[in-house]
Amino acid sequence: MPIHVLPPEVASQIAAGEVVERPASVVKELLENSIDAGAAHITIHISEAGKRLVRVSDDGNGIPFDEILLTVARHATSKLNSADDLFNIQTLGFRGEALASIGSVSHMTITSRPVDSSMGGRLQVVGGQAGSLESVGAPVGTQVSVEDLFYNVPARLKFLKNPSTERRHIDELVTRYALAYSRVQFRLYHDERPVLMTSGNNNRREILASIYGVEVARQLLEVLAEEESLSLSGFISPISLTRSNRREIVFFVNGRPVQDPALGTALVQAYHTLLMVGRYPLAMLFLQLAPDLVDVNVHPTKAEVRFKNSDQVFRGVQRAVRRALLAYTPVPFLGIGLHWHPTGMANSPARGIDPTWTIASDLQEHPASSSEINPQEGDAGSYQAHLAGVGISILRLVGQIASAYLVAEGPDGLYLIDQHAAHERVLFENLMAMWREATSPIDGSLKSAIPAQVLLQPVTLEMPPASARLIETQLPALSQLGFQVELFGRSSFLVRSIPALLAGMDPAVALAVIVEDFEEDETPLQAETEARLIARVCKSAAVKAGQALSVEEQRALLSDLEACQSPRTCPHGRPTMIHLSVDLLERQFGRHGAR
Ligand code: ADP
Ligand code: MG
Numbered sequence: 001m002p003i004h005v006l007p008p009e010v011a012s013q014i015a016a017g018e019v020v021e022r023p024a025s026v027v028k029e030l031l032e033n034s035i036d037a038g039a040a041h042i043t044i045h046i047s048e049a050g051k052r053l054v055r056v057s058d059d060g061n062g063i064p065f066d067e068i069l070l071t072v073a074r075h076a077t078s079k080l081n082s083a084d085d086l087f088n089i090q091t092l093g094f095r096g097e098a099l100a101s102i103g104s105v106s107h108m109t110i111t112s113r114p115v116d117s118s119m120g121g122r123l124q125v126v127g128g129q130a131g132s133l134e135s136v137g138a139p140v141g142t143q144v145s146v147e148d149l150f151y152n153v154p155a156r157l158k159f160l161k162n163p164s165t166e167r168r169h170i171d172e173l174v175t176r177y178a179l180a181y182s183r184v185q186f187r188l189y190h191d192e193r194p195v196l197m198t199s200g201n202n203n204r205r206e207i208l209a210s211i212y213g214v215e216v217a218r219q220l221l222e223v224l225a226e227e228e229s230l231s232l233s234g235f236i237s238p239i240s241l242t243r244s245n246r247r248e249i250v251f252f253v254n255g256r257p258v259q260d261p262a263l264g265t266a267l268v269q270a271y272h273t274l275l276m277v278g279r280y281p282l283a284m285l286f287l288q289l290a291p292d293l294v295d296v297n298v299h300p301t302k303a304e305v306r307f308k309n310s311d312q313v314f315r316g317v318q319r320a321v322r323r324a325l326l327a328y329t330p331v332p333f334l335g336i337g338l339h340w341h342p343t344g345m346a347n348s349p350a351r352g353i354d355p356t357w358t359i360a361s362d363l364q365e366h367p368a369s370s371s372e373i374n375p376q377e378g379d380a381g382s383y384q385a386h387l388a389g390v391g392i393s394i395l396r397l398v399g400q401i402a403s404a405y406l407v408a409e410g411p412d413g414l415y416l417i418d419q420h421a422a423h424e425r426v427l428f429e430n431l432m433a434m435w436r437e438a439t440s441p442i443d444g445s446l447k448s449a450i451p452a453q454v455l456l457q458p459v460t461l462e463m464p465p466a467s468a469r470l471i472e473t474q475l476p477a478l479s480q481l482g483f484q485v486e487l488f489g490r491s492s493f494l495v496r497s498i499p500a501l502l503a504g505m506d507p508a509v510a511l512a513v514i515v516e517d518f519e520e521d522e523t524p525l526q527a528e529t530e531a532r533l534i535a536r537v538c539k540s541a542a543v544k545a546g547q548a549l550s551v552e553e554q555r556a557l558l559s560d561l562e563a564c565q566s567p568r569t570c571p572h573g574r575p576t577m578i579h580l581s582v583d584l585l586e587r588q589f590g591r592h593g594a595r
Helices: 008-019 023-036 065-071 083-087 098-104 154-159 163-180 204-212 214-219 261-270 310-327 355-365 380-390 419-438 465-481 507-515 526-541 551-562 582-588
Strands: 041-047 053-058 107-113 120-126 134-136 141-147 185-190 193-197 221-227 230-236 249-253 256-258 283-289 396-401 405-410 413-418 452-462 484-487 492-499 577-580
Touching: 008 098, 023 041, 023 053, 023 098, 023 141, 023 163, 041 163, 065 107, 065 120, 098 107, 163 185, 163 193, 163 204, 163 249, 163 256, 163 283, 163 465, 193 465, 204 214, 204 230, 204 465, 221 310, 230 310, 249 261, 261 310, 283 310, 396 551, 405 419, 405 551, 413 419, 413 551, 413 582, 419 465, 419 526, 419 551, 452 507, 465 484, 465 492, 465 526, 492 507, 507 526
Parallel strands: 041 185, 249 283
Antiparallel strands: 041 053, 053 141, 107 120, 107 141, 120 134, 185 193, 221 230, 230 283, 249 256, 396 405, 405 413, 413 577, 452 492, 484 492
């Protein structure tokens, strides 16, 4: 094939590939334009997760009639004049590419009226071909409708994830902008259903509450710091509030959301030694630097930036976060007798659900500063080897301490068993077995029912929008587990029954526990989903630390644990037991070699 210049439609589709990856990318570009236009109110309508329609309306300064056509020309922008300006960018946009790109892969309609015009203009663009510009009546501001995204790029359509994932990307994006631009009122609708409404009154905690729920929002710690050339504000989680991945770590640099693994690492390091391995904080941090200290022109969707003095920025973030963490009265996790204090804990519940449990597991992870009793190391090896031969052998119950741990004598020394983790494991294996029994191995349909308790009075539950979407997608799986839940209003649910295992538990708490952490998987396999749901049910049903058990109950728990296939960890991977070998005891007592 001889070298030839590509036809403009092809060239612009190639360029669009960089900017428009999925419906959320369209939402991002349109939102940024509205923010750049100084809008005070931004309304976003989505249908069919953005595949059918993304419409963003604002009351910003509008586009003059004779400039509307230019908005869809490539490299046409009102935000940049010369290359020098690139180092002094005060707006979110500057590349002049978004509308051209979006227009080339959709049916796009731009309607706009500046405040000083009596009429507005409307332009339709179909697959990159601009139609004629019409004069129309329109409110002040701009509305951009993007329909049938990727209708002419079937390959892209195929790459889109399922609607709930695409919707989640949009929700996440909009909530992040709503947080960053808390003086702007955002309204987000999915298929005409309101999903997020912010007040625009600059109250970030209020927005956090609508994302994470009131309880989590209340716990988040505020960060406010001036560091050399950097000013920093935002929220971080206390050490009692963690996630199993970094998804909830969000940075904005000069008002732009950025993905910067190094910034994330700086943040996580500030929590060093304070979090369990594999747990991550939540954070939304807004960094403000002089524009000439950040290069924003290093990424097509402007998702990455380059700092002139990156070390200084990372140190600044670390110092500010560490200071905020230390200023907050830390929950002590190394001391003795501080743990399961029901009254003391009431004020700082971890995730608002089961404080004692989280604190207890923190203790395991930092066992009195001695790594020797960490079950993952050292002596555990011999115990594991022992298990691999014979299965778990009989543990002799010695007693219960602190209403949280069972003490037992085993094959080689002392075993401390976390009663909650152990019970979780026992319940998990039982319920999984029940589940397998009840479910057809062929098509996953329900052969028989898992016992459920029907509530005398159905309970209405109001959920934060993100959790509501999630519950919606899991309704069938939940019903198989015994949760009869119906959507009732836009993010309320009617709970008719709960699993019999959770009988007596507050249905709101039961459901909340189960949904938590669930957002994490992109598209979890169905079987995995169920295992995780079951793990969460067990977490809520298991006996708590702080619960005194009768000797009979203690014995039963030990022998149930012994019968488990994986007795050493709870369904969430935390250890159920700590082993202190006779050898270790002898060393600790200075008797080593005396035997
Ligand atoms: P960029 O934002 O990088 O300039 P875009 O393609 O996103 O490029 O937009 C092109 C131009 O269209 C912008 O520079 C701006 O002048 C105008 N524009 C786009 N959206 C809006 C809006 N919502 N309100 C006012 N002007 C807008
Ligand atoms: Mg733009």
